[in-house]
Amino acid sequence: MNLKLKEVLETEKTILQNLYSLYLHDLSKFTTLLDIGEQGNFEYEEIDDFWELDGLTPYFILLDKDIIGFMLLLERPFLKKDYDFGINDLFILNKYKGQGLGRKAIQELFKVKKGKYFVIELIENSPAVSFWKNVYSDLNIQYTEKQDVVDDEQCLIQTFTIK
Secondary structure, three states: OOEEEEEOOHHHHHHHHHHHHHHHHHHHHHOOOOOOOOOOOOOOOOOOHHHHOOOEEEEEEEEOOEEEEEEEEEEOOOOOOOOOEEEEEEEEOHHHOOOOHHHHHHHHHHHHOOEEEEEEEEOOOHHHHHHHHHHHHHOOOOEEEEEEEEOOEEEEEEEEEEO
8 A cells, every 4th residue: 555645636626625625524523613504514615725835835645546635735935934834634434434544544644744843732632632642752842732722722832843
């Protein structure tokens, strides 16, 4: 099995929108701020920004040739201050969860994107918090963590450097 990241092309936006709806559905379990839209899906209204703003880069996570998830990477010039990168969203389809594929996708990213990172999780999203703490442990990453309110939600923010 070959896992890789592939930058999402604007022509593939509909696929990413569909995956985002699934991601937001999963996330809605941990927040009251996400609701289903009029069309019966969870809408990510800022998706066009990914191709209009420099520094927002969506990636499909591919297993062999199949899309099994996505990741949204924030980087400069979108990020202005202390960090080189932020992993904003990470999603693996349920069928593939628990197989270490999310961690492998993160490892693939770290091979080519070195620098200072931040990751934000909703405090209530215990699966995400557990996932990231396991990634840090498995990859021997030293991180710092704080709690803060982000977009009206209590969140954990971890920062670390990949060399």
